[in-house]
Amino acid sequence: MSFFKQLKEGVLTNNPIFVQLIGMCPTLATSTSLKNGIGMGLAVTFVLMCSNFVISLLRKFIPSKVRIAAYIVIIAGFVTIVDLTMQAYMQELSASLGMFIPLIVVNCIILARAESFASKNKPLPSLIDGLTMGLGFMLAISILSSVRELLGSGTIYGVEVFGSGYTPIIMMILPAGGFLTLGMLIALFQYFMGKFQKKEDA
Amino acid sequence: MSLSYYFSIALSAILIENFIFVKFLGCCPFLGVSKKTDTALGMGVAVIFVMTVASAVTNLINTFILGTTYAYMRTVAFILVIAALVQFIEMFLMKSMPALYESLGIYLPLITTNCAVLGVANLNVSNGFDFISSVINGFSAGVGFTLAIVLFASVRERLEYAEYPKCFKGFPIALVAASLLSIAFMGFQGLSIF
Numbered sequence: 001m002s003f004f005k006q007l008k009e010g011v012l013t014n015n016p017i018f019v020q021l022i023g024m025c026p027t028l029a030t031s032t033s034l035k036n037g038i039g040m041g042l043a044v045t046f047v048l049m050c051s052n053f054v055i056s057l058l059r060k061f062i063p064s065k066v067r068i069a070a071y072i073v074i075i076a077g078f079v080t081i082v083d084l085t086m087q088a089y090m091q092e093l094s095a096s097l098g099m100f101i102p103l104i105v106v107n108c109i110i111l112a113r114a115e116s117f118a119s120k121n122k123p124l125p126s127l128i129d130g131l132t133m134g135l136g137f138m139l140a141i142s143i144l145s146s147v148r149e150l151l152g153s154g155t156i157y158g159v160e161v162f163g164s165g166y167t168p169i170i171m172m173i174l175p176a177g178g179f180l181t182l183g184m185l186i187a188l189f190q191y192f193m194g195k196f197q198k199k200e201d202a
Numbered sequence: 203m204s205l206s207y208y209f210s211i212a213l214s215a216i217l218i219e220n221f222i223f224v225k226f227l228g229c230c231p232f233l234g235v236s237k238k239t240d241t242a243l244g245m246g247v248a249v250i251f252v253m254t255v256a257s258a259v260t261n262l263i264n265t266f267i268l269g270t271t272y273a274y275m276r277t278v279a280f281i282l283v284i285a286a287l288v289q290f291i292e293m294f295l296m297k298s299m300p301a302l303y304e305s306l307g308i309y310l311p312l313i314t315t316n317c318a319v320l321g322v323a324n325l326n327v328s329n330g331f332d333f334i335s336s337v338i339n340g341f342s343a344g345v346g347f348t349l350a351i352v353l354f355a356s357v358r359e360r361l362e363y364a365e366y367p368k369c370f371k372g373f374p375i376a377l378v379a380a381s382l383l384s385i386a387f388m389g390f391q392g393l394s395i396f
Contacts, residue, residue, distance in 0.1 A: 021373055024233060025317045029226035068314070069285050076278040084274060099324050102277045106317040108230050175223055176384040183370075183377030191369035 003128055010132030016109045017140035017182075018189045023109040026100045027141055028178040034157045037145030038138065039093045043082050043101060045134025048110050049127055050078045052118040056126035059119050071114045072105065079104045109137060140185075147181050148172050208338050211331075213393075215342035221318050222350040223380075223387040228318030232351055233376065235309070242355035246348025248309040250341060252291065253322055256284050257340025260323040261333050280323045285314045318347055354383060 016022055023044070030040040054074050055062075062070045083101045086094040094101065104110070113133055118126040146156055152172030154162040171177045221227045228249070235245045260280050268276060292310045295303040313319060322343050326336040357379050366375050 021233060022230065024229035025226050028229060069282070072281055072285055072314075073278065076281050080274065080277050083277065099321065099328070102324055103227075103317045103321060105277055105281050106315045106320050108315060111315055171385070174384075174388065175226060176381045176388060178226070179377045179381035179384055183374045183381065186377065187367070187370045187374035190371070190374065194369060 003132075006125070006128055006132045007135070010129070010134075010136040011139055012136075012193075015136045015140060015189075016112075016133055017137060017144075018186055020109075020112070021186075022112055023107045023137065026103065026107060027137075027144065028175070028182060030097055030100050031141055031145035031148055031178060031181075032152070032173045033096075033149045033155075034142060034145045035093070036096055037141040039090075039097060040100065041134070041138030041141050043086070043097075044104060044107065044109065044137055045131065047075065047078045047082060047104055048113060048134045048137075049130035051075045051110055052113055052126040052130035053123055054078075055114045055118040056121060056123040062119075067119065068111075068115075071111060075110055075114070076105045109133065144178075144181055144185060147185070148177055152177060208335065211335055211338050212342040215339050216346040216349065217387070217390040218393055220346045220350055220387050220390070221321070221343050222347060223384040224391075225321070227321040228316050228347055231309075231312060231316050232347075232354065233373065233380075235312075236351055236355040236358055236376075239352060239355045239359060241309075242351045243348070244305055245309045245312075246344070246351050247305075248313060249316065249318065249347050250344030252284075252288060252310075252313045253319055253344040253347075254337060254341040255291065256287055256319050257322055257326055257336045258333070259283055259287060261326055261331070261336040264327055265333075276324075276327065277320075281320055284319055284323070288314045318343065350383070350387075354380060357383065 010016075014020060017024075017027055026040055026044070030036045051071070051074055055071055058070075058074075079102060082104070083094075086097070086101060113129060117129045121129070150156055150161060151169050152174075153168045154160060154166040169177075172181065215221075219225060222229065222232050231245055231249075236242050260283060263279060263283060264276070268279060272279075288310060292303070295310075322340050326339055329339075331339055354376075358376055361375060361379060364375075370378070
């Protein structure tokens with residue numbers, strides 16, 4: 001499988017958020033600002049790449065009966081690394097992402113990729129799969145958080161866009177806005193993918 | 203600790219700080235198993251059960267084994283305990299309560315990766331809850347989850363008959379419905395008792 005094919009799969013046709021709808025909790029909870037979104041995206045990408053690589057290396061040694069438990073321990077190890085590193089060097093980000101960093105352990109994206117890809121493929125493609133899926137996740141969460149930050153506080157990445165006269169729509173950074181924005185974005189995604197596929201069929 | 207203190211923990215976990223609509227914990231099963239009301243109820247009951255037991259066990263582990271010395275092992279220890287616990291509960295129910303096991307059946311293994319369970323264990327620690335408060339918090343968070351998922355499932359059943367643009371088919375329209383429900387739950391924010 002070539003790199004670009006995997007990239008297309010991770011970012012577009014099999015995007016973890018827009019198509020597979022997995023890993024919803026951190027997506028919705030941490031997308032209140034672009035800074036948080038990118039931070040979360042990077043953390044998930046790192047864990048995904050490392051866990052995919054290690055699980056793929058060990059795929060012949062892990063007995064299939066206890067594989068889920070084994071995967072979770074591997075993933076939890078990498079998540080602890082990320083958690084402690086963030087607490088040490090990026091205190092501000094760590095404080096705003098809060099409890100959602102340890103919760104990457106139970107993020108379905110990581111377990112799903114371990115089960116459906118890394119356990120069946122060689123280490124290098126698995127590493128690339130982790131990277132492309134992570135990029136797809138990061139792209140989706142960045143779009144989602146930009147929209148929410150722009151409407152909810154009138155800024156993007158902390159930079160004011162609309163000027164001081166703008167009254168922020170507080171609802172957008174509250175949970176209700178998260179559900180609404182994600183719903184709208186997926187609808188938009190399905191609309192364009194539908195058009196695109198029709199063109200390909202014709 | 204007085205009774206009113208426990209009551210405030212319970213009310214806050216069920217309504218004010220609802221796990222799904224306010225805290226965004228457990229969204230995967232919330233969106234995944236909410237197509238029918240009775241399956242949603244089954245999932246909810248299983249979650250209440252696991253969350254209550256998990257809160258109790260993780261509290262004991264944190265107090266007596268991890269302490270502050272091994273705090274960095276918390277994530278690894280908790281998720282292992284939860285995974286083992288779910289497996290254990292499954293075997294126990296299969297032997298002693300086959301009827302309950304039949305009805306919960308397929309939902310139990312899914313709960314391991316429900317972030318609400320690990321979330322409630324972590325929250326108990328960060329809030330500094332003692333044993334009884336942890337159990338109450340776990341149980342009521344599970345009740346809040348059940349309330350949310352059952353409400354949402356009944357909305358989704360109605361959505362089957364609704365007409366909406368084609369590109370909204372499937373999850374988008376469900377997410378919009380979830381957003382409206384979440385607005386309703388925002389009303390509980392003003393409910394501060396103490």
